[in-house]
Amino acid sequence: MRASTLFTAAASLVCATLVAADGAAIVDALNNVDAETQELESRVQNWNGGLLSSIPIVTQSAHVLSAINDGTDTAEDSDPLTTEEALSIATAVNTLAATVNGTMTAIIAAHDDFEHLLLAPIVLLDLKAQKSSSDKMSAAILAKVPTALQAIAQNLVAPIDASFEQAIDVYSLSNGI
Ligand SMILES: *[C@@H]1O[C@H](CO)[C@@H](O)[C@H](O)[C@H]1NC(C)=O
Numbered sequence: 001m002r003a004s005t006l007f008t009a010a011a012s013l014v015c016a017t018l019v020a021a022d023g024a025a026i027v028d029a030l031n032n033v034d035a036e037t038q039e040l041e042s043r044v045q046n047w048n049g050g051l052l053s054s055i056p057i058v059t060q061s062a063h064v065l066s067a068i069n070d071g072t073d074t075a076e077d078s079d080p081l082t083t084e085e086a087l088s089i090a091t092a093v094n095t096l097a098a099t100v101n102g103t104m105t106a107i108i109a110a111h112d113d114f115e116h117l118l119l120a121p122i123v124l125l126d127l128k129a130q131k132s133s134s135d136k137m138s139a140a141i142l143a144k145v146p147t148a149l150q151a152i153a154q155n156l157v158a159p160i161d162a163s164f165e166q167a168i169d170v171y172s173l174s175n176g177i
Pocket of ligand 1: 100101102104105162163164166167
């Protein structure tokens with residue numbers, strides 16, 4: 001079992017070095033951010049407000065951050081995108097924006113429970129880190145989008161920023177510790 005895990009790890013390392021990042025890799029990275037963000041949403045929604053059960057939320061929040069950072073790396077390594085690639089990325093961004101909206105809505109709804117446990121400042125730090133990483137990922141993707149599609153692409157990523165901003169506003173009003 002251990003050997004096969006090692007083999008898989010080695011195989012994916014080889015693939016990662018052989019295959020240059022492109023539009024499809026960015027779509028995969030965005031879908032990964034989407035999946036991790038959906039998992040965060042469901043953990044927050046299913047949370048009973050207890051201290052111990054908040055730990056999986058904090059853990060998942062870190063997974064979201066690292067998925068976003070992976071997305072930035074993938075976009076930075078990518079060649080400039082064709083129009084067709086940019087359009088497939090637009091669809092993935094649109095899906096992600098809807099997921100981020102739902103997740104931030106759930107996090108906003110859970111504010112009082114987090115504050116009660118004095119965890120609101122930690123959530124605020126996570127949100128700020130995720131927003132800043134997400135801004136970097138957006139910038140890295142936008143840099144590879146054809147000039148003619150830049151304005152459209154900016155409009156597509158804007159709601160993601162706005163969702164983070166709403167949640168950050170709510171948590172910024174918490175009583176600090
Ligand atoms: C989610 O989207 C709706 C509809 O566009 C908007 O009114 C709401 O403010 C958004 N909420 C968050 C947290 O982004």
